[in-house]
Amino acid sequence: MADVLRSLRLGGRGNPAQACALALRAEGVALSLLVGKDRAAEPLWCYPEISVRFEELQFTLGEGPGPDVVRTGTPVTEPDLGRVRPDRWPALLPSAREMGIHGVSCFPLSIGAIRVGVLTVLSDGDRRINEQQWTDATALAGALTGAFLNGDRRWSGGGSAPAPGTFLEWPTGLHRAKVHQATGMISVQLGVSMEDALLRLRAFAYSSDRPLGEVADDVVVRRLRFQDDDDDDNYDNGNDANDNDGMDDIGGPYSPDGGKG
Known part of the structure; x- marks a missing residue:
């Protein structure tokens, strides 16, 4: 994770979602930014494909740990979706199980009442998120929050924006x-x-x-x-x-x- 955070500061290139997934020892990682007047979650990073599908599922249904984090501004950790009350996310839970998703943790990109986005971490069915993973994920969310709120300036060598292909490149348009x-x-x-x-x-x-x-x-x-x-x-x-x-x-x-x- 120290290498990932260093890449953020230096405007490193490559696949940031894959790098974060490896650093967090996670099954998948997704980063969505809140954009527009309705603060819709726009996907920026997703790795691997199951993360893309899970983000689309949450957006389609309007329910899940990601939307909960957007509403509350607090992390949501559910290492075993099979133990979540069915009435919490009634439409999402059966679909997530069909997709093979076992556990999900979502972390807000926020400072106080200001919310920038959501970091989603998928975990497998054999391992709960441990203390080190929690620490790394919250550190990553905090670093990303500061980067986006500061317009990426301090994370790209003093430039006005990161070069194309860097970890913190803003989307050029709305995916949705x-x-x-x-x-x-x-x-x-x-x-x-x-x-x-x-x-x-x-x-x-x-x-x-x-x-x-x-x-x-x-x-x-x-x-x-x-x-x-x-x-x-x-x-x-x-x-x-x-x-x-x-x-x-x-x-x-x-x-x-x-x-x-």
């Missing part, structure tokens, strides 16, 4: 921009708040067993249109002559490729 765009479109379609629109989008993604970003793509390109609850026609394929919008309804509120509804 289409989710935000789709939420705005659903808000207009249903005449509801942005918060309610995001809930509807998340519910549809979960019920159709698809990633939230994939469903958002359908909304943005107008393959999927949200309507009132008493109208089951949500998907459009251009075959209904009764529509006046150039897009036609098919099949009701289910994924055309066979979601679970």
Whole structure:
């Protein structure tokens, strides 16, 4: 971990998530930054692929240790998800087990009430996070918090920003921009708040067993249109002559490729 923190200070290159996972002896590591007016968690680092999938799962469902950390600003450690009360994260727990995730610890990137992001550490089923891992993870979270709050200046040799490919490179765009765009479109379609629109989008993604970003793509390109609850026609394929919008309804509120509804 000392080598990782040194790389942060010096603007080191390479795969920061992999380096952190090795230093923490973790099954996976993910770093998400809170961006935008709604403080949505945008993934910056993820290693390996299971960490990517778990971050997407939390974002799709809006529940889990990561969202809890964003709300409370305090660490959440659950070394054995099998022992977590089912009503705590009712949608996430069975999906996480199917993915093969055993334990999760999330640490806030924060100073007081200022929250920058979340560091997520995945652990295997045979080992609890020990004192040294906890110390290393909190030190890493603290270093990252200071780096991002200071605009990376003191971590990149005095420059205004780190060079491309360095550990602390800010994202050039929102990975989940289409989710935000789709939420705005659903808000207009249903005449509801942005918060309610995001809930509807998340519910549809979960019920159709698809990633939230994939469903958002359908909304943005107008393959999927949200309507009132008493109208089951949500998907459009251009075959209904009764529509006046150039897009036609098919099949009701289910994924055309066979979601679970």
